[in-house]
Amino acid sequence: MPICVLTSGGFDSNILVARMLERYERVYPLYVRCGLVWEEAELYWLKKYLKALKNKKIHPLTVVSMPVSDLDKKSWATTGRGTPGYRSADERVYLPGRNLLLLSKGTIFCAAHHIPTLAVGTLKGNPFSDATPRFFRNFSQLASQALNFRIRIVTPFVKLKKHALLKKSRGLPLHLTFSCLAPRGLKPCGRCNKCAERDRLP
Numbered sequence: 001m002p003i004c005v006l007t008s009g010g011f012d013s014n015i016l017v018a019r020m021l022e023r024y025e026r027v028y029p030l031y032v033r034c035g036l037v038w039e040e041a042e043l044y045w046l047k048k049y050l051k052a053l054k055n056k057k058i059h060p061l062t063v064v065s066m067p068v069s070d071l072d073k074k075s076w077a078t079t080g081r082g083t084p085g086y087r088s089a090d091e092r093v094y095l096p097g098r099n100l101l102l103l104s105k106g107t108i109f110c111a112a113h114h115i116p117t118l119a120v121g122t123l124k125g126n127p128f129s130d131a132t133p134r135f136f137r138n139f140s141q142l143a144s145q146a147l148n149f150r151i152r153i154v155t156p157f158v159k160l161k162k163h164a165l166l167k168k169s170r171g172l173p174l175h176l177t178f179s180c181l182a183p184r185g186l187k188p189c190g191r192c193n194k195c196a197e198r199d200r201l202p
Contacts (some may be wrong), residue, residue: 012157016157033066067090100130103153118152120154
């Protein structure tokens with residue numbers, strides 16, 4: 001059976017693609033473009049990572065759009081102003097309805113391509129209300145009803161923290177992952193919350 005993986009270019013979702021290749025015959029990476037300031041850099045590195053995996057079971061990357069700039073024209077995520085800094089709390093990077101939007105587009109894509117499973121790289125300790133097992137379970141039921149197609153949302157890493165996940169993923173081309181909220185071209189800024197998180201990793 002095929003599986004669709006929501007990808008962003010960061011550690012979690014990129015490792016998820018590699019792990020799903022071990023379990024499924026066909027893996028469909030899906031990137032949802034929302035009009036956020038880091039997306040061009042993310043896509044650049046994501047494409048390099050997928051190519052480096054050298055696995056014929058990976059379907060070519062699909063990029064779909066779900067623009068959010070019309071919802072909050074002053075958001076730091078769309079303007080690049082007021083980006084959560086190096087010492088900011090993780091809660092500062094919360095984007096309202098982020099998973100709600102990504103999963104909406106993801107489940108519609110799955111139904112259109114007859115893919116029964118959608119994988120998300122949520123980790124243990126995610127503090128946001130749209131990243132709980134209950135949320136994913138309820139959303140899966142709602143999407144299945146709305147689309148008249150049974151879709152299962154899976155979160156294989158939900159019991160792992162990032163350090164533990166990285167220890168299990170040696171040998172992958174993780175130097176091609178990208179996590180930055182305010183990139184300078186295709187390079188990380190070194191000053192945002194995500195860059196700080198990356199610097200703390202072993």
